[in-house]
């Protein structure tokens with residue numbers, strides 16, 4: 001993503017300009033050739049370390065490394081402050097924008113779902129702590145999904161999950177309790193009691209389980225788990241809001257729905273998951289912001305929104321598929337806790 005011509009910070013010659021880019025290179029490898037000479041690229045994620053020599057050797061590009069968590073937080077703070085209708089809730093197929101009061105944004109929990117999952121308590125600009133994480137993340141969905149379904153691409157796996165029915169694979173409370181709820185402890189018959197639990201049945205051969213049902217169960221299992229851990233961490237630190245980002249989400253309705261349902265379920269309806277329209281670009285955006293060394297004051301936000309107006313931030317090319325469906329008029333006040 002070429003973000004324009006900028007002066008190198010600290011460069012003694014004010015006339016010397018260099019093309020600057022920013023990249024988030026994580027565990028998920030999506031590298032393309034960049035035909036740019038004499039370029040310094042701000043880069044974050046593990047790939048900024050892993051591929052530094054390769055970039056230099058093959059492309060003559062210097063990767064200027066920025067810390068991944070710093071960048072995620074800077075990117076999220078920027079989006080939440082500068083981009084109109086950046087965050088939204090998603091429940092029962094219905095999206096609603098969240099009105100963000102800039103003076104009441106912090107603290108919040110940022111859950112970044114990439115290959116793995118990081119959970120970061122954010123208390124201000126550059127003020128944060130990575131409080132938790134889980135190794136069951138986007139890489140798990142794609143990796144395990146590939147092993148189980150032989151899908152050739154992430155998108156194929158995701159598409160497959162659309163067509164599936166997880167009830168064929170998952171053991172529900174009703175399967176255990178003879179079709180009834182376990183109401184004494186608040187479990188409805190349709191709650192998943194054990195992900196993949198039905199696949200132990202000896203009445204079926206392994207080949208009788210369909211890839212689309214497997215894909216759906218897997219997506220539910222992983223999204224559920226992330227939603228649950230995220231809510232427990234919000235509870236642990238008394239955080240009012242949970243924002244979910246990372247390229248795993250990709251504006252995919254079923255993924256968001258499952259995460260939202262998990263947060264809703266575990267919080268007994270008191271918490272709401274919130275999603276970001278530019279969820280996959282937090283790190284790259286944060287790396288770009290670091291040209292100003294993490295200073296995210298209002299003048300910088302103003303400068304950037306002037307330079308890259310909304311049309312370029314929410315243009316079709318980088319928008320999630322959701323954007324076309326968002327209702328611009330709807331907007332709600334939202335926090336994790338009802339009171």
Ligand SMILES: Nc1ncnc2c1ncn2[C@@H]1O[C@H](COP(=O)(O)OP(=O)(O)O)[C@@H](O)[C@H]1O
Pocket residue numbers: 024025026027028029045113114115116137138139140141142154155246247248249250280
């Ligand atoms: N086209 C895609 N190819 C591969 N993975 C994808 C794709 N779209 C979404 N994903 C998901 O995004 C995850 C990587 O997310 P990302 O935020 O880029 O993390 P990382 O920084 O680890 O690369 C993958 O593990 C996968 O679940």
Ligand SMILES: CC(C)(COP(=O)(O)O)[C@@H](O)C(=O)NCCC(=O)O
Pocket residue numbers: 025026027028045046068113114115116117118132133134135
């Ligand atoms: C190591 C990582 C920060 C790398 O980020 P990613 O490339 O997955 O976006 C992330 O994969 C992670 O937080 N994994 C979970 C580790 C854990 O807390 O168990």
